[in-house]
Amino acid sequence: MKVLVTVKEVAEADDDFSIDGTDIAESDLEYDLNEWDDYAVEAAVQLAEADIADEVVAVTIGPERAEETIRMALAKGVDRAVRVWDDAFEGAFPDVASKIDVFEAVVASEEPDLVLGGVQAADTGFGATGVALAERIGFNHAAVVNDLEVDADAGLANVHRELEGGVEELTEVDLPAVLTVQTGLNEPRYASLRGIRQAQRKEIAPMDLDDLGLDTTDVESTLTLTAMYEPESESDAELIEGDAGEAADRLAEVLREKGVGV
Amino acid sequence: MSVLVVADHRRGELRDVSYELVTAGRELADALDGELAVAVIAGDTDRFAESLNRPGVDRIYTVENGEEFDNTVYTAAVTELVGRSGATAVLAPNSVNGLDYAPAVAERLDIPLVTDAIDFAVDDGLTVTREMYGSKVETTVAVDGDQFCLTLRGGEFAPAEGVGEAEVESVTVDHPDSGARVKGFEEVGGGDVDIADADVLVSVGRGIEEEENLEVVEELAETLGATLSASRPIVDSGWLPKNRQVGQSGKVVTPDVYIAVGISGAVQHVAGMKGSDTIVAINTDPNAPIFDVADYGIVGDLFDVVPELVAQFE
């Protein structure tokens, strides 16, 4: 069985950031592997270690900078990676459909039995890619999976879907399938030094739209980011000033007024 | 230019967001100068239809199909009802189940999708307000297309009230065999304490960095006679049991005092604690969204502030 993992490099805003046009200023962003995808990578690697998967391939849509992130996935045990980028993506706000045009083409050439991705990308927080992809490629799917057991012989994945309010749905999904992975599914490993060394020799195949048989009209987005701003605070919070001692003194006073610790 | 809203229900109960969707759907329908239809799929459809028959709803479609959610059925049913109602806008909940079918519906209909909307406006076209970067910023997104699918964040619109005059129509929908079958449910939690019972909660987040550092907040909780709760990453890491998790997928708590220590205030966390009487936040990041729901805030390092606070009570 072959597993494809979608892996996104996400941007996180620094504590102090400024907005430049319709995005956070580049100098105020840090890049990292999306937290949810880290769990998806771990799930895929565990399937390989259990001899359920014979190959794990990661795919990302991202600029050259993203190779650092995808290299981390390789260091954790992913066999090889595909990185898709094209000038058409530069500065765009891609909609879900344009990303799955790309993933669809990669699925067509890789022919995975299972696709794992994250529940959401931490930066844009769409939470939609995996389920839309499943629909496009005719796979079954389950979103927000926090427990996974693959029964390759039966062609099934037994999953828990984490619903709201501490309730989990027990669901049986026929393979091939796309599953979106929730944090807490497993304990993502740290890359070992050996893993990091080995990752240097693993392949990250760069591809553009042409290589995938697509053109820029396929990835034209229906969405445009028209404004970004800091939300107006609705709270009239009292910000307690001073050094730690002074702040603690004032907070203790507040808490005592509320009857706490008395 | 009509609007189709999809109700959210689970284990025999409509979820609150369903009524909020009716309000949002009516607003959108007014802006588009069209009708509002509500889809009730599976479960106790007649009872749900009656509850959702609120002023402003023109039509309710019921699709009988088992008790529980099934993404194959939902995708087929919503797509069918969009055709039948001529809806140009589909409004679904941004719930765990909503996110299990709305992207598939948008894809099948080949229409734009925007998730987790907190507001919208219609001028030349649709513009959606939503957050990014862990709620640190708000954005507006312009949608190019006459037809679209939106998922709505819960708690942003007032629930619709009153009794309406909608026509209820029962519809049969053909669908393929389900590729994802619900076998049952499991309640997680239980355990030693019920954080929902506590009057005072000291709640710890990823700012604590290491499991060994939990002592710092444990000591505070003990000193104040408070119960210790946590944000999700602490539970995901196995540092505290699941029954201590506050938030959308954990517990909803409403203590007298909630002290958030090193918690950023992601929407899924805030959903579980915003009803607390008094909220205190300690965080190094002045832009952390937790300060937007806090009554008292200290911008500072928890490793400096918390021990000082403990000392105040000793």
Ligand SMILES: Cc1cc2nc3c(=O)[nH]c(=O)nc-3n(C[C@H](O)[C@H](O)[C@H](O)COP(=O)(O)OP(=O)(O)OC[C@H]3O[C@@H](n4cnc5c(N)ncnc54)[C@H](O)[C@@H]3O)c2cc1C
């Ligand atoms: C479907 C779904 C359901 C979810 N359900 C839940 C849920 O039920 N509950 C929940 O909590 N989350 C939930 N989440 C996760 C949520 O999106 C966030 O990822 C999570 O709440 C972040 O936890 P945090 O604030 O502890 O960590 P972070 O967001 O990493 O924040 C850590 C904070 O600590 C601060 N900090 C760092 N160092 C210090 C220091 N020394 N002193 C003081 N402050 C410091 C930082 O400035 C930062 O603000 C859910 C997500 C999804 C997609």
Ligand SMILES: Nc1ncnc2c1ncn2[C@@H]1O[C@H](COP(=O)(O)O)[C@@H](O)[C@H]1O
């Ligand atoms: N540019 C991308 N490259 C690789 N994977 C992506 C990309 N965008 C989204 N994904 C995958 O889809 C998941 C959900 O993302 P989203 O729907 O954008 O919130 C992520 O956790 C990734 O697994």
